[in-house]
Amino acid sequence: MSTAVATRTRSTKLPSIPITLHRSAAMNLFDDVPSDLPSELVDVLAEGQSVRIERIISTGHKTEPGTWYDQDQAEWVVVLRGEAKLSFDDGEITTMKMGDHILIPAHRRHRVEWTTPNEPTLWLAVFFD
Template structure:
Protein backbone atom coordinates (compact mmCIF):
# COMPACT_ATOMS: atom_id res chain seq x y z
CA UNK A 1 0.00 0.00 0.00
CA UNK A 2 1.31 3.45 -0.78
CA UNK A 3 0.24 7.07 -0.66
CA UNK A 4 1.26 9.04 -3.75
CA UNK A 5 1.28 12.83 -4.11
CA UNK A 6 1.68 14.46 -7.51
CA UNK A 7 1.14 17.83 -9.14
CA UNK A 8 1.31 18.48 -12.89
CA UNK A 9 2.78 15.01 -13.32
CA UNK A 10 2.48 12.73 -16.32
CA UNK A 11 4.45 9.69 -17.39
CA UNK A 12 6.27 10.17 -20.70
CA UNK A 13 4.38 8.95 -23.80
CA UNK A 14 5.25 5.34 -24.48
CA UNK A 15 6.29 4.61 -20.88
CA UNK A 16 3.90 2.04 -19.42
CA UNK A 17 3.41 0.38 -16.07
CA UNK A 18 2.96 -3.38 -16.57
CA UNK A 19 2.59 -4.99 -13.17
CA UNK A 20 2.47 -8.66 -12.25
CA UNK A 21 -0.41 -8.17 -9.77
CA UNK A 22 -3.69 -6.27 -9.74
CA UNK A 23 -3.68 -2.69 -8.43
CA UNK A 24 -6.46 -0.76 -6.69
CA UNK A 25 -6.18 3.04 -6.85
CA UNK A 26 -8.36 5.59 -5.04
CA UNK A 27 -8.10 9.29 -5.80
CA UNK A 28 -8.32 11.16 -2.51
CA UNK A 29 -7.84 14.76 -3.73
CA UNK A 30 -7.07 16.64 -6.93
CA UNK A 31 -7.75 15.30 -10.41
CA UNK A 32 -6.04 12.86 -12.75
CA UNK A 33 -6.33 10.91 -15.98
CA UNK A 34 -5.07 7.37 -16.47
CA UNK A 35 -4.20 6.24 -20.01
CA UNK A 36 -4.28 2.65 -21.18
CA UNK A 37 -2.39 0.93 -24.00
CA UNK A 38 -5.65 0.34 -25.91
CA UNK A 39 -5.94 4.12 -26.37
CA UNK A 40 -8.62 4.74 -23.75
CA UNK A 41 -8.32 7.22 -20.89
CA UNK A 42 -10.13 7.45 -17.59
CA UNK A 43 -10.61 10.72 -15.69
CA UNK A 44 -10.56 10.50 -11.91
CA UNK A 45 -11.97 12.97 -9.36
CA UNK A 46 -11.89 12.71 -5.55
CA UNK A 47 -13.61 9.50 -4.46
CA UNK A 48 -13.16 7.77 -7.83
CA UNK A 49 -11.34 4.46 -7.87
CA UNK A 50 -10.10 1.92 -10.36
CA UNK A 51 -8.95 -1.67 -10.34
CA UNK A 52 -6.16 -2.15 -12.83
CA UNK A 53 -5.76 -5.83 -13.69
CA UNK A 54 -2.37 -7.49 -13.75
CA UNK A 55 -0.51 -6.98 -17.06
CA UNK A 56 -2.81 -4.10 -18.07
CA UNK A 57 -0.40 -1.53 -19.47
CA UNK A 58 -1.23 1.91 -18.13
CA UNK A 59 0.30 5.27 -17.27
CA UNK A 60 -0.58 8.56 -15.63
CA UNK A 61 -1.56 10.86 -18.50
CA UNK A 62 -2.19 14.01 -16.43
CA UNK A 63 -2.56 15.33 -12.90
CA UNK A 64 -3.91 18.72 -11.83
CA UNK A 65 -1.26 21.45 -12.17
CA UNK A 66 -3.03 23.78 -9.71
CA UNK A 67 -3.17 21.51 -6.66
CA UNK A 68 -1.80 18.30 -5.23
CA UNK A 69 -3.34 15.07 -6.41
CA UNK A 70 -3.35 12.44 -3.67
CA UNK A 71 -3.68 8.75 -4.43
CA UNK A 72 -3.98 5.61 -2.35
CA UNK A 73 -2.60 2.62 -4.24
CA UNK A 74 -2.88 -0.97 -3.10
CA UNK A 75 -0.68 -3.42 -5.02
CA UNK A 76 -1.98 -6.98 -4.77
CA UNK A 77 0.38 -9.94 -5.01
CA UNK A 78 0.49 -11.87 -8.29
CA UNK A 79 -2.04 -14.69 -8.51
Protein backbone atom coordinates (compact mmCIF):
# COMPACT_ATOMS: atom_id res chain seq x y z
CA MET A 1 0.00 0.00 0.00
CA SER A 2 1.50 3.31 -1.02
CA THR A 3 0.63 6.71 0.32
CA ALA A 4 0.61 9.76 -1.91
CA VAL A 5 2.11 12.89 -0.43
CA ALA A 6 1.15 16.29 -1.74
CA THR A 7 3.68 19.06 -1.53
CA ARG A 8 3.30 22.75 -2.11
CA THR A 9 5.93 25.02 -3.49
CA ARG A 10 5.72 28.75 -3.39
CA SER A 11 6.94 30.48 -6.52
CA THR A 12 7.39 33.86 -4.86
CA LYS A 13 8.76 34.76 -1.48
CA LEU A 14 6.31 36.58 0.78
CA PRO A 15 7.46 40.05 1.79
CA SER A 16 8.55 40.58 5.35
CA ILE A 17 5.93 42.74 7.04
CA PRO A 18 6.47 44.12 10.54
CA ILE A 19 3.85 42.85 12.99
CA THR A 20 3.00 44.57 16.26
CA LEU A 21 1.94 42.21 19.06
CA HIS A 22 -0.46 43.82 21.51
CA ARG A 23 -0.44 40.87 23.91
CA SER A 24 2.08 38.24 24.86
CA ALA A 25 2.63 35.66 22.13
CA ALA A 26 1.99 32.99 24.80
CA MET A 27 -1.60 34.11 25.50
CA ASN A 28 -4.45 31.58 25.65
CA LEU A 29 -7.52 32.90 23.82
CA PHE A 30 -9.82 31.42 26.49
CA ASP A 31 -8.09 33.17 29.42
CA ASP A 32 -9.46 36.35 30.98
CA VAL A 33 -12.91 36.10 29.36
CA PRO A 34 -15.24 38.27 31.44
CA SER A 35 -18.86 37.16 31.58
CA ASP A 36 -20.44 40.49 32.56
CA LEU A 37 -19.66 43.20 30.01
CA PRO A 38 -21.46 46.53 29.55
CA SER A 39 -20.36 46.52 25.89
CA GLU A 40 -18.58 44.24 23.47
CA LEU A 41 -14.86 43.81 24.26
CA VAL A 42 -12.33 43.92 21.42
CA ASP A 43 -8.71 42.92 22.06
CA VAL A 44 -6.32 43.65 19.19
CA LEU A 45 -3.89 40.74 19.43
CA ALA A 46 -1.57 41.70 16.57
CA GLU A 47 -1.52 44.00 13.58
CA GLY A 48 0.65 44.77 10.62
CA GLN A 49 0.59 46.87 7.49
CA SER A 50 -2.39 45.06 5.94
CA VAL A 51 -3.64 42.67 8.63
CA ARG A 52 -5.23 42.92 12.09
CA ILE A 53 -6.15 40.02 14.41
CA GLU A 54 -8.77 40.60 17.10
CA ARG A 55 -10.31 38.59 19.92
CA ILE A 56 -13.89 39.78 20.37
CA ILE A 57 -16.08 38.93 23.37
CA SER A 58 -19.85 39.50 23.22
CA THR A 59 -22.41 38.58 25.89
CA GLY A 60 -25.85 39.31 24.49
CA HIS A 61 -24.45 42.22 22.50
CA LYS A 62 -25.61 43.21 19.04
CA THR A 63 -25.01 46.04 16.60
CA GLU A 64 -27.01 49.17 17.37
CA PRO A 65 -30.29 49.39 15.39
CA GLY A 66 -29.83 51.09 12.03
CA THR A 67 -26.03 50.62 12.11
CA TRP A 68 -24.10 48.53 9.56
CA TYR A 69 -20.43 47.59 9.44
CA ASP A 70 -18.94 48.64 6.09
CA GLN A 71 -15.25 47.87 6.35
CA ASP A 72 -12.36 48.69 4.01
CA GLN A 73 -10.79 45.27 4.66
CA ALA A 74 -12.07 41.72 4.25
CA GLU A 75 -12.89 39.97 7.53
CA TRP A 76 -12.53 36.29 8.29
CA VAL A 77 -14.22 35.48 11.59
CA VAL A 78 -14.70 32.26 13.56
CA VAL A 79 -16.85 31.62 16.63
CA LEU A 80 -14.71 29.85 19.22
CA ARG A 81 -17.38 29.71 21.94
CA GLY A 82 -21.06 30.63 22.13
CA GLU A 83 -23.35 31.49 19.23
CA ALA A 84 -24.19 34.50 17.08
CA LYS A 85 -26.41 35.63 14.25
CA LEU A 86 -25.15 37.94 11.48
CA SER A 87 -27.29 39.71 8.92
CA PHE A 88 -26.28 41.31 5.65
CA ASP A 89 -27.89 44.22 3.83
CA ASP A 90 -28.96 41.88 1.00
CA GLY A 91 -31.21 40.01 3.46
CA GLU A 92 -28.94 37.01 4.11
CA ILE A 93 -28.91 35.82 7.72
CA THR A 94 -26.17 33.52 9.02
CA THR A 95 -26.35 31.72 12.35
CA MET A 96 -22.92 30.82 13.71
CA LYS A 97 -22.09 28.21 16.34
CA MET A 98 -18.80 27.08 17.83
CA GLY A 99 -16.35 26.34 15.02
CA ASP A 100 -18.33 28.11 12.29
CA HIS A 101 -16.40 30.66 10.25
CA ILE A 102 -17.21 33.07 7.46
CA LEU A 103 -15.30 35.31 5.06
CA ILE A 104 -16.90 38.73 4.69
CA PRO A 105 -15.56 40.65 1.68
CA ALA A 106 -14.54 44.29 2.10
CA HIS A 107 -17.55 46.64 1.96
CA ARG A 108 -20.15 43.89 2.37
CA ARG A 109 -22.45 45.62 4.82
CA HIS A 110 -23.28 43.45 7.84
CA ARG A 111 -24.33 43.59 11.45
CA VAL A 112 -24.49 41.37 14.54
CA GLU A 113 -28.16 40.65 15.27
CA TRP A 114 -27.70 38.44 18.33
CA THR A 115 -25.11 36.78 20.55
CA THR A 116 -25.62 34.25 23.33
CA PRO A 117 -27.04 36.21 26.28
CA ASN A 118 -26.15 33.82 29.11
CA GLU A 119 -22.52 33.09 28.23
CA PRO A 120 -19.76 34.95 26.40
CA THR A 121 -19.50 34.49 22.65
CA LEU A 122 -15.81 34.42 21.79
CA TRP A 123 -14.81 35.37 18.24
CA LEU A 124 -11.46 35.45 16.48
CA ALA A 125 -11.42 37.94 13.61
CA VAL A 126 -8.74 38.51 11.01
CA PHE A 127 -9.00 41.68 8.90
CA PHE A 128 -6.85 41.83 5.77
CA ASP A 129 -6.41 43.44 2.35
